[in-house]
Amino acid sequence: MLSLAWKIRRSVETGMAVFLLAMVALTFADVVGRRIFGKPIYGSNDITEHLMALVVFCGLPLVTAAGAHLSVDLFDRLVSKPWMAWWRVLSSALVVVVLGVIAWLFVKHGLNATRISEVSQALRIPRGPLYLFMALSCALSALAALGITFFGPMVDPKDTHKEEAL
Incomplete structure (x- = not known):
């Protein structure tokens, strides 16, 4: 299972690098x-717009899997106490639900864009596949959020020695 997660991560990283x-x-x-x-x-504006969306939505599951979303650490001392485990589980479940709802909305919007043949302004690039890619990205992010709830952030073992040096 972990091997599959690493393969998915590597392919998403490669896709993001190619799009960038x-x-x-x-x-x-x-x-x-x-x-x-x-x-x-x-x-070029149409292509750049689509590539930017692809880069951002390739990065979303990577950031989620690493547990690297922006967060306010104002209450970390309180929330890190053992008796507050319910709060951490509740907030993680909320993140999973929100990302799942966003994925579902992108699927709906992608199917609708395909049905009505929504295209970009200049080059007439179909938007449906882009929205479905965004949905896939949000679904992967929801799975990553669920994974870090149980297993912790997905950090590359090769990167841990760099963090220790800081």
Whole structure:
């Protein structure tokens, strides 16, 4: 089970890196084309918009699995006490439910966008698959949140010695 989780994590990391590289390359080419040749890349805004969504939603399950979401540590001293375990479980369950609802809403929106043929402004790129990818990302994040509730954050063993050095 843990091996499968690591394989999913590696594939999500690889996808995010590829999307980010594509976005950087496209932006660079667009700026060079616009400034030097006076010819911007047609539809680069549409492609960048889609790539940005892909990068953000690839990062969501990674951040969730690592337990690295922004949090306020104002009450950590109180909440970390053993008698407050119910609160930690309750808040984790709430995160799982919220991410699950967001995934379900993205599925509904993706299916609706496919049904009505929703497309991007310039290049007419279909939006349905993008929304379904976002739904998959939120569902993976919900599973990751559920996993860290029982097993703790999914930290790469190779990275632990770096944290100890700090």
